[in-house]
Amino acid sequence: xxxxxxxxxxxxxxxxxxxxxxxxxxxxxxxxxxxxxxxxxxxxxxxxxxxxxxxxxxxxxxxxxxxxxxxxxxxxxxxxxxxxxxxxxxxxxxxxxxxxxxxxxxxxxxxxxxxxxxxxxxxxxxxxxxxxxxxxxxxxxxxxxxxxxxxxxxxxxxxxxxxxxxxxxxxxxxxxxxxxxxxxxxxxxxxxxxxxxxxxxxxxxxxxxxxxxxxxxxxxxxxxxxxxxxxxxxxxxxxx
Amino acid sequence: xxxxxxxxxxxxxxxxxxxxxxxxxxxxxxxxxxxxxxxxxxxxxxxxxxxxxxxxxxxxxxxxxxxxxxxxxxxxxxxxxxxxxxxxxxxxxxxxxxxxxxxxxxxxxxxxxxxxxxxxxxxxxxxxxxxxxxxxxxxxxxxxxxxxxxxxxxxxxxxxxxxxxxxxxxxxxxxxxxxxxxxxxxxxxxxxxxxxxxxxxxxxxxxxxxxxxxxxxxxxxxxxxxxxxxxxxxxxxxxx
Numbered sequence: 001x002x003x004x005x006x007x008x009x010x011x012x013x014x015x016x017x018x019x020x021x022x023x024x025x026x027x028x029x030x031x032x033x034x035x036x037x038x039x040x041x042x043x044x045x046x047x048x049x050x051x052x053x054x055x056x057x058x059x060x061x062x063x064x065x066x067x068x069x070x071x072x073x074x075x076x077x078x079x080x081x082x083x084x085x086x087x088x089x090x091x092x093x094x095x096x097x098x099x100x101x102x103x104x105x106x107x108x109x110x111x112x113x114x115x116x117x118x119x120x121x122x123x124x125x126x127x128x129x130x131x132x133x134x135x136x137x138x139x140x141x142x143x144x145x146x147x148x149x150x151x152x153x154x155x156x157x158x159x160x161x162x163x164x165x166x167x168x169x170x171x172x173x174x175x176x177x178x179x180x181x182x183x184x185x186x187x188x189x190x191x192x193x194x195x196x197x198x199x200x201x202x203x204x205x206x207x208x209x210x211x212x213x214x215x216x217x218x219x220x221x222x223x224x225x226x227x228x229x230x231x232x233x234x235x236x237x238x239x240x
Numbered sequence: 241x242x243x244x245x246x247x248x249x250x251x252x253x254x255x256x257x258x259x260x261x262x263x264x265x266x267x268x269x270x271x272x273x274x275x276x277x278x279x280x281x282x283x284x285x286x287x288x289x290x291x292x293x294x295x296x297x298x299x300x301x302x303x304x305x306x307x308x309x310x311x312x313x314x315x316x317x318x319x320x321x322x323x324x325x326x327x328x329x330x331x332x333x334x335x336x337x338x339x340x341x342x343x344x345x346x347x348x349x350x351x352x353x354x355x356x357x358x359x360x361x362x363x364x365x366x367x368x369x370x371x372x373x374x375x376x377x378x379x380x381x382x383x384x385x386x387x388x389x390x391x392x393x394x395x396x397x398x399x400x401x402x403x404x405x406x407x408x409x410x411x412x413x414x415x416x417x418x419x420x421x422x423x424x425x426x427x428x429x430x431x432x433x434x435x436x437x438x439x440x441x442x443x444x445x446x447x448x449x450x451x452x453x454x455x456x457x458x459x460x461x462x463x464x465x466x467x468x469x470x471x472x473x474x475x476x477x478x479x480x
Contacts, residue, residue: 077459098338105466141461180477218480219317221381226345233473237420240458 002035003138009047014072021067028065048137048145050075075143080239082109082188086157087228088195089113089122099225100129103232104136104146112149114157118197126150154203158210163188166212169227170204179215185238191231196224242275243378249287254312261307268305288377288385290315315383320479322349322428326397327468328435329353329362339465340369343472344376344386353390354397358437366390394443398450403428406452409467410444419455425478431471436464
């Protein structure tokens with residue numbers, strides 16, 4: 001089943017009876033050219049906020065397909081608690097792009113791209129990353145679109161409202177506990193992953209003063225994006 | 241630290257005193273151009289079989305760098321038990337390439353690319369995949385190179401010697417147990433991941449007759465390569 005996305009759907013509107021929405025350019029093109037939908041076809045949509053909707057194609061058009069939406073249902077599958085991954089983007093944008101795609105499939109609520117003392121200049125294209133998020137949500141038949149924030153300074157992040165269970169991946173001393181011994185299931189969590197040049201000790205100290213516990217992700221050196229992926233996978237397995 | 245790879249190193253040879261090896265074209269080019277090594281520089285090499293070696297550059301050359309190898313040490317870090325991932329390659333070769341890279345960083349002993357009833361035609365380039373394996377092993381500072389076998393028919397795989405703990409990822413009935421409830425730590429394991437069109441029921445039955453247990457990887461649809469990644473990550477976390 002192919003899922004469609006429209007950010008303006010709402011269960012309240014659907015409860016009031018059938019109403020029309022227009023699919024975006026990209027969704028319309030995909031629907032008409034790749035999937036060859038026709039007037040009268042039934043489709044399923046999501047709002048990216050936890051609901052699925054039934055719809056009927058009213059007017060198939062490669063630039064603006066009109067859909068009549070007529071009922072909403074809550075996605076009742078057991079989602080994990082909310083995970084926030086705050087990660088320093090890699091120099092190579094491909095690596096952060098695939099990370100964003102994979103962790104959306106695996107399950108993540110918030111992705112925050114952070115700027116650290118040892119960050120390299122990055123070439124972030126947030127629009128492109130958001131398109132990848134939508135595609136990965138649809139592909140994995142999920143109804144929750146992760147929220148993406150870009151280019152937040154590390155010090156600024158410390159002032160944001162963050163979940164209570166807080167970890168920073170850092171292996172400087174070699175005595176850090178493995179995250180598997182510390183992460184408690186059932187709790188909203190934030191995990192910080194540093195840049196290729198790692199966090200500075202000032203950053204680690206600041207994080208610790210803000211309630212973050214330094215943790216190891218294992219005995220082997222991982223690339224930034226692999227560390228992010230491992231943290232997200234582990235969180236979801238522990239909570240599934 | 242940058243690690244070098246040479247498949248013909250051995251601790252027995254190193255025990256007999258300093259002896260010469262020639263780095264491959266690709267390693268020589270990288271050493272001289274990117275890392276700018278010079279005669280007399282000390283380097284560390286691995287044989288991909290669990291040993292590290294100290295070496296001294298005898299003659300830096302962009303096509304054939306000569307190294308004098310003078311001592312071997314066993315990699316004493318706790319490696320996980322042996323994991324064999326048997327997976328149907330994706331239609332898009334990029335996706336299997338990054339999978340191979342990531343699982344080498346995360347830890348896997350054997351990668352078997354399988355041909356299933358519902359497999360699409362693939363364009364596997366085993367040489368390229370092997371080069372990616374070597375690069376990922378070096379990048380993650382590991383000393384064990386995963387063994388890669390390509391294009392094994394599913395039925396043929398069933399006749400291969402495989403570890404005793406055997407799982408097949410399959411979610412047809414919805415009643416399969418989650419792998420986290422069944423996988424026992426400390427045991428060599430094989431996990432099968434099917435193609436985009438999933439395993440056929442004949443394949444699942446054949447696997448079950450050969451001691452495989454069907455397992456779920458969670459409530460959400462995962463792409464083939466994401467499922468492979470999740471299985472490998474989970475195995476390593478459980479065993480770390």
